[in-house]
Amino acid sequence: MATEKQHLFDNPKNVQRILYLLYFCCTVLFILDFVIHRHIVHPWEGLLGFHAVYGFVGCVVLVLVAKWMRTFLMRDEAYYDRTELDPKEIDGGEHVGH
Amino acid sequence: MWAIDTPAFIPLFLVSVLALFTKGYLRGAILLGVIALSGIHLWNVPAGTSVSLSFLGYELTPYKVDKLSLMFGYIFHIAALIGVIYSLHVKDTMQQVAAPLYAGSALGAIFAGDLLTLFVFWELLAITSVFLIWARRTERAYQAGIRYLIVQVMSGVILLGGLIIYYGKTGSLDFGYIGLDGIGSWCIFLAFGIKACFPLLHNWATDSYPEATPTGTVFLSAFTTKVAVYAFARSFPGTELLVFIGAAMTCFPIFFAVIENDLRRVLAYSMINQIGFMICGIGIGTALAVNGAVSHAFNDIIFKGLLFMSMGAVLHVTGRINGSDLGGLYKSMPKTAMLCIVGAASISAFPLFSGFVSKSMVMSAALEEGYHWVWLMLLFASAGVFHHAGIKIPYFAFFAHDSGLRVSEPPKNMLVAMTISAILCITIGVYPGWLYSLLPFDTGYNPYDATHVLAQTQILFFSALAFVWLNLRGLYPPELHSVNLDVDWIYRRFFPRTLKASFSWIWRQDAILRGRVLEQLDNFYNYLARLHYPGSKASQVRPTGNMVMWVAVLLAVYMWLLLSFVN
Numbered sequence: 199m200a201t202e203k204q205h206l207f208d209n210p211k212n213v214q215r216i217l218y219l220l221y222f223c224c225t226v227l228f229i230l231d232f233v234i235h236r237h238i239v240h241p242w243e244g245l246l247g248f249h250a251v252y253g254f255v256g257c258v259v260l261v262l263v264a265k266w267m268r269t270f271l272m273r274d275e276a277y278y279d280r281t282e283l284d285p286k287e288i289d290g291g292e293h294v295g296h
Numbered sequence: 297m298w299a300i301d302t303p304a305f306i307p308l309f310l311v312s313v314l315a316l317f318t319k320g321y322l323r324g325a326i327l328l329g330v331i332a333l334s335g336i337h338l339w340n341v342p343a344g345t346s347v348s349l350s351f352l353g354y355e356l357t358p359y360k361v362d363k364l365s366l367m368f369g370y371i372f373h374i375a376a377l378i379g380v381i382y383s384l385h386v387k388d389t390m391q392q393v394a395a396p397l398y399a400g401s402a403l404g405a406i407f408a409g410d411l412l413t414l415f416v417f418w419e420l421l422a423i424t425s426v427f428l429i430w431a432r433r434t435e436r437a438y439q440a441g442i443r444y445l446i447v448q449v450m451s452g453v454i455l456l457g458g459l460i461i462y463y464g465k466t467g468s469l470d471f472g473y474i475g476l477d478g479i480g481s482w483c484i485f486l487a488f489g490i491k492a493c494f495p496l497l498h499n500w501a502t503d504s505y506p507e508a509t510p511t512g513t514v515f516l517s518a519f520t521t522k523v524a525v526y527a528f529a530r531s532f533p534g535t536e537l538l539v540f541i542g543a544a545m546t547c548f549p550i551f552f553a554v555i556e557n558d559l560r561r562v563l564a565y566s567m568i569n570q571i572g573f574m575i576c577g578i579g580i581g582t583a584l585a586v587n588g589a590v591s592h593a594f595n596d597i598i599f600k601g602l603l604f605m606s607m608g609a610v611l612h613v614t615g616r617i618n619g620s621d622l623g624g625l626y627k628s629m630p631k632t633a634m635l636c637i638v639g640a641a642s643i644s645a646f647p648l649f650s651g652f653v654s655k656s657m658v659m660s661a662a663l664e665e666g667y668h669w670v671w672l673m674l675l676f677a678s679a680g681v682f683h684h685a686g687i688k689i690p691y692f693a694f695f696a697h698d699s700g701l702r703v704s705e706p707p708k709n710m711l712v713a714m715t716i717s718a719i720l721c722i723t724i725g726v727y728p729g730w731l732y733s734l735l736p737f738d739t740g741y742n743p744y745d746a747t748h749v750l751a752q753t754q755i756l757f758f759s760a761l762a763f764v765w766l767n768l769r770g771l772y773p774p775e776l777h778s779v780n781l782d783v784d785w786i787y788r789r790f791f792p793r794t795l796k797a798s799f800s801w802i803w804r805q806d807a808i809l810r811g812r813v814l815e816q817l818d819n820f821y822n823y824l825a826r827l828h829y830p831g832s833k834a835s836q837v838r839p840t841g842n843m844v845m846w847v848a849v850l851l852a853v854y855m856w857l858l859l860s861f862v863n
């Protein structure tokens with residue numbers, strides 16, 4: 199591994215740069231809300247930063263609910279295989295190339 | 297022999313026969329050539345062409361072309377071409393024959409002018425496509441294929457039942473507007489719904505698509521569900537129930553997609569989410585909404601195909617597809633990573649990518665028609681799709697932690713197919729006019745106004761921000777080797793278990809009953825035996841004198857009778 203060439207995101211600085219770019223874009227988009235006039239159909243659309251907040255909160259809720267769903271939906275990987283497959287088939291499954 | 301009204305499925309069925317007897321480059325060239333010619337032919341077929349014939353007293357229209365079916369005809373040809381290019385390296389005759397048959401069945405279904413023809417191709421879709429799953433040649437794929445086939449054939453049987461009742465009621469087999477009215481039309485609705493992955497009926501797709509071959513899934517994702525979307529657009533536009541079903545379909549799969557480890561299964565869930573937008577648009581039923589639905593189907597075939605292709609390429613070269621086993625592949629597969637990101641941007645509906653120009657129509661229509669809660673659900677789903685398909689797929693496959701896998705780019709033909717899709721995604725996104733000119737209605741819609749662009753960009757960037765925040769806080773659920781229960785649990789676990797339990801109860805009761813009867817029989821035999829034991833009634837010895845006395849008594853009675861009735 200030591201001889202392998204450094205890739206773009208091996209350098210944590212580059213990852214940080216991407217994140218700063220994202221923060222910058224988010225800030226600009228939020229500010230644009232003040233500048234650009236919208237055609238509004240639903241009253242909520244006119245709320246300042248509605249789409250930004252909705253997107254952020256929506257995703258956080260999505261992930262947290264999905265994570266909670268794991269508590270009762272998640273089973274081990276061979277859950278179905280144990281009853282449906284021959285015991286000798288269980289280890290394989292992956293099939294590379296043709 | 298070749299005429300303008302030659303049905304579009306015929307060249308594809310013919311080429312599958314040729315594919316059976318050829319191999320290698322020749323087979324690839326024939327497949328590509330014939331499908332391309334068939335596409336060019338269709339381009340010259342004017343709307344309004346139709347073929348009618350009389351069959352067993354029924355007036356059938358096996359081929360009927362209008363603007364709606366033409367649009368699906370074009371995209372199915374594009375999908376078939378891209379799929380064939382993507383699978384040129386495959387040397388498996390079973391797949392190379394099944395794929396054009398499957399595409400041909402889809403073309404037959406959308407150009408069907410009557411319900412009976414539709415039913416025939418509906419079943420052919422099921423039978424031809426299952427070979428793309430079985431071609432994986434693992435026990436798991438075989439089992440998943442059987443489950444897939446049962447569900448698909450069931451959908452066809454319900455369709456057949458529905459169309460018979462519908463014919464009895466209306467006297468027409470026309471595959472046009474049906475609307476929810478009576479048992480027959482409800483059956484047809486349900487049959488379409490199964491193929492369109494309605495909530496609770498959706499599981500066949502997420503169960504079987506990830507088990508198919510890397511190339512097979514690309515075909516599978518293009519045809520079956522989109523034929524169902526087309527069928528809804530033709531027969532049930534403006535059915536309000538579809539608005540709510542569609543909205544539910546956009547929302548529930550994204551939760552499963554977030555916790556799913558198999559990245560092709562994530563894509564299958566995200567496919568249901570995208571079909572939700574289409575179904576919702578069809579349910580709203582205005583010109584703008586139906587335009588949005590069918591153009592989204594058009595775009596989805598391309599960008600979902602692109603995503604399935606990129607994940608198929610990862611599976612092909614690494615042999616792995618679980619998010620937990622992948623990561624860091626951008627180092628050795630930079631081209632595939634870039635192409636995957638184009639697909640991800642398109643499905644997330646970034647402005648200038650294809651998803652944006654079609655999805656925004658459905659969203660606008662929902663708002664204009666006063667479905668505000670539905671609009672909020674669609675907005676949530678838009679954020680969610682970016683989260684699980686737009687970020688999760690490329691992130692866990694190509695970035696995230698370095699899995700240490702060092703592979704090479706996939707075969708050239710795979711890259712070419714993905715590049716074509718990516719170019720289409722961007723071209724349609726930048727110049728939506730071409731796509732709009734194919735649409736069934738002219739609405740003069742312009743997606744690129746400041747309101748839409750800003751709103752969508754804000755949603756997307758703040759979703760990305762949420763992803764980053766959750767990751768940095770360590771709140772993001774890690775990719776784990778696991779199975780998540782879904783509706784298939786009912787028929788893969790609950791039914792077998794319940795049946796097993798009830799049968800073992802029945803066998804137990806049966807054993808008890810038999811035991812009792814045997815016991816009674818035993819007692820009876822014992823009784824009979826006891827009768828003949830020494831000293832018991834049946835074995836008593838009677839002296840001969842007794843007999844003589846009884847004969848004397850009998851004679852005396854006889855004589856008395858004679859004397860008494862002498863006359």
